[in-house]
Amino acid sequence: MTSGKDVRIKDTKKQNNTMSKNLKIIPLGGLGEIGKNMTLLEYGRNQIIIDCGVMFPESDMYGIDLVLPDFDYVVENQETLRGIVLTHGHMDHIGGLPYLLKRVNAPIYGTALTVGMVDRMLEEAQLQNRTTLNVIDDTQTLHLGPFRISPFAVAHSIPAAVGLVIDTPVGTIVHTGDYKLDETPTGGRTTDFKRLKELTPNGVLAMMGDSTNADRPGRTPTEQLVADTLDELFAEATDSRIIIATFSSVLARLQEIMRLADKYGRKVALTGRSLQQNVELASELGYLKIPKNLIVDIETNVPNDKLVILSTGSQGEPRSALNRMAKGEHRQVEVHDGDTIIISGGTIPGNEEDVGRMLNNLFARGANVIYGPLATVHVSGHGSREDMRIMLEKVSPRFLIPVHGEMRHQHLHARLAQDNGMAGEDVFILSNGDSWITDGETAWLTGSISAEDVYVDGSLVGEIGERVMRDRERLSQDGFVVAYVPVNKKNKLVGEPRIISRGFLQMDSSSELMDAAQVELKRALKRNGRFPDDTVRETLQNFFFNKTKSRPVVLPNIVRV
């Protein structure tokens, strides 16, 4: 396969000359990582954006709240931006919009549920006036400059998800969006291969294909399995309260749980803000049909065997409803002996420790917790290898660009395509910022534009970089020491140095060790006072390492008095 590092630009002039007749695809986020999906399509002076997500930080992104795609290129070319098209309403596909809309103005297109979720998000950010929101459905075709965009239904873990067929002057592009192939999706939709075929009578030039589950063999199980398991668990839990934690956007599953509650004569109480909001929005828009009088307020007194509590927190998030129950900090719900608790959500990589700790706490409170390996209480929303093979076969693209998932998944997707007959040079592994270019006949990569991770920390966007990250990492390991050193004009110590520390030792500033450090520091400054900054740093770093084998950050504060 072809990847960015292999590329040499052979004939820049030719490329520039033919620029207006070429299509460019530039991923700005979503390659080589989970989340912040965003792709730019460019033809002449026309751009469209597909999705604009956020990524939740990895564990070594200290203190970071969110990670955004790099919007600079979009902002620089904003007069050519024709619109933003969304595939579905998950945060890794729409969460970046409030940040993007602060910098550019463009109409947004998506299905009713997707647009509803964006609307709520923009309302919270007070950005509704920055854009127009346009509802489209999977029977329509949208014209944005030279792009003709036709959504087609896909099965995924949120309703109203679509893939996109994008007709361009050089050929047809298919973006699968996030999809699975599920023939029995319990109220959701199957992936609409019929429309996909009708939309691509002349074949497909390139497919951007979801790679998330490229390391899972076989097919992703159907959502119906979860429905069946839940039915069994409801039937068994005759005397006990049932608490179910799931993703607030898996509306088909929420629908199924409500159906089961109704069937078994139970009421449903909701806890967790995102869950309440999504249930409200989805039932307003008709994506969720709630039997009358089913939902009760969480404060309502309902016997244990007549109640289902639907909760957020399947990822063990510290402040989620279920984790507060686990720690005994939930205001309305106290978990007790005999409760049946169902964790109906797979653990997202990186959350294993949080989830494990929450489970331990729930068991310690006497609950009967059913999770992951014990029963089929969750299935993935992404197709596995065999599903991906079927998609490749159905679309049969000339070129493949694996998207979504991490680097390993894209490579495994690429190998799968090659095992199924695609030529290696027709499969392109892109990095964020790489430009994939096609004239409709051939395709090649050019050097990349800037597409760095942009960190959000509190209200700071893009102001925190690698240096701060590394400082935080060091501080998290061994804390710090600040040495105040009063000197005269000749850099001679006058008075007493003072050492303050935090996060280094239990006793911090008052210990014997600190007294010894002060003595050592005075001695060193007397011996070598010409460059007091260096002397303080070296002396204290060596002293503390010898005594503790730790390396706190040492900051000299030399003050001329």
Added chain:
Amino acid sequence: MTSGKDVRIKDTKKQNNTMSKNLKIIPLGGLGEIGKNMTLLEYGRNQIIIDCGVMFPESDMYGIDLVLPDFDYVVENQETLRGIVLTHGHMDHIGGLPYLLKRVNAPIYGTALTVGMVDRMLEEAQLQNRTTLNVIDDTQTLHLGPFRISPFAVAHSIPAAVGLVIDTPVGTIVHTGDYKLDETPTGGRTTDFKRLKELTPNGVLAMMGDSTNADRPGRTPTEQLVADTLDELFAEATDSRIIIATFSSVLARLQEIMRLADKYGRKVALTGRSLQQNVELASELGYLKIPKNLIVDIETNVPNDKLVILSTGSQGEPRSALNRMAKGEHRQVEVHDGDTIIISGGTIPGNEEDVGRMLNNLFARGANVIYGPLATVHVSGHGSREDMRIMLEKVSPRFLIPVHGEMRHQHLHARLAQDNGMAGEDVFILSNGDSWITDGETAWLTGSISAEDVYVDGSLVGEIGERVMRDRERLSQDGFVVAYVPVNKKNKLVGEPRIISRGFLQMDSSSELMDAAQVELKRALKRNGRFPDDTVRETLQNFFFNKTKSRPVVLPNIVRV
């Protein structure tokens, strides 16, 4: 089941009177967590210890290198300590010994491999003279005070692992150790139910049973499956170099890999210190039979298709050999297109992100990486639910104490026992430090002795506590700010305050924000200078939060000049 929180001590006097006729079991580590397994058995003035492990820190244990069991109770009662008996040589069962032996002196007993590994560890810590090491095997019985201890062979992911039958004056205790039931363990041993039965003619009073895989249904697959998969992968990789990363202690698998290398005409090169040490030790002791001339130095020039590189790093550990290859930092091995890399080790919870990142890097270098879900390149060393049920049936104990694994696994083990006919009150969920007491007829719990986690950070043992941990957490999130404020005797500001920060903002001390903060601080100190510490803290905390929505640690450094 019965757990610590349920216990009321009804008749303390009776218990004290009969103390010398009762057996006490006190777990000091290894309950409710992975690792640092250690159990104390006490009868009158006689104690023995089973295992003494370390735990590797969880992600919220900032800067901590290791976690030890609490040795205080053992140290206080050291004159009654008859010996330390080890079940096998994994670090979570022996890694605490160097720390324990610095405080008490007691003979150590284990199989030849286990004792060999301890010997090497004590040599490195220069503690060999603190104990005597005694090799026992699974045909012997060891007498330590009133305890008669007979090891029996168990299958596990390290050779020479044993469970223990411990005869005491009040009855027989079985400690399973870490075990799986594997009828085809490729050179390892099967779990010896025959000897176990012979050793327990009068039945078993209590079993301490491994709970690690209590959430995995069915049986743990046999190691033979891994051997078969590796054979297939060797057969397929005709032209490519093979790099295999695995745990350095899975000697049966190392043996199998060497057999395959020999079969397919390949040499084996080793990289990674622990791997080289274990291979050396195991072949010295006869646990590993290495064909002549099979091993070559990693620097030797061997054609790709004639070489297997055996490496550490299946957990993506930052400094491991494989991770250095992934990052292009390994001195001898450069991963390239066409390499077959096999990750023959399950990912330990908490390591998912590190492993994922390493895999991404290896794929990006063009390697064909085979891992986890793609093929059976690893199986667990612990029995699953059906194995645990078989063990319960074979041992048929009067009482069950689930050990090892986390809290959820112990609860699931307890439920499994109850589903198979044990009475709830005969199953005891203990916390570290709980005392389980039996007179041979009944059993009960008493309040716990201190058994806190003991943190090792550099050369500091037990000196870092929760406060430092919380400080480090805050520092890792938002960094810190130190404000130097010179005042006169009346606490009036004289001269300029100075603000130093680190890990807070990219520009740290020199930015506009810092200048504004200084102005704000001067204004505040002029307005309210009576308690300058408080003024500095409040002013800067509020100022920075308003400006950035971040909360750096603020430390005032008020200096009287």
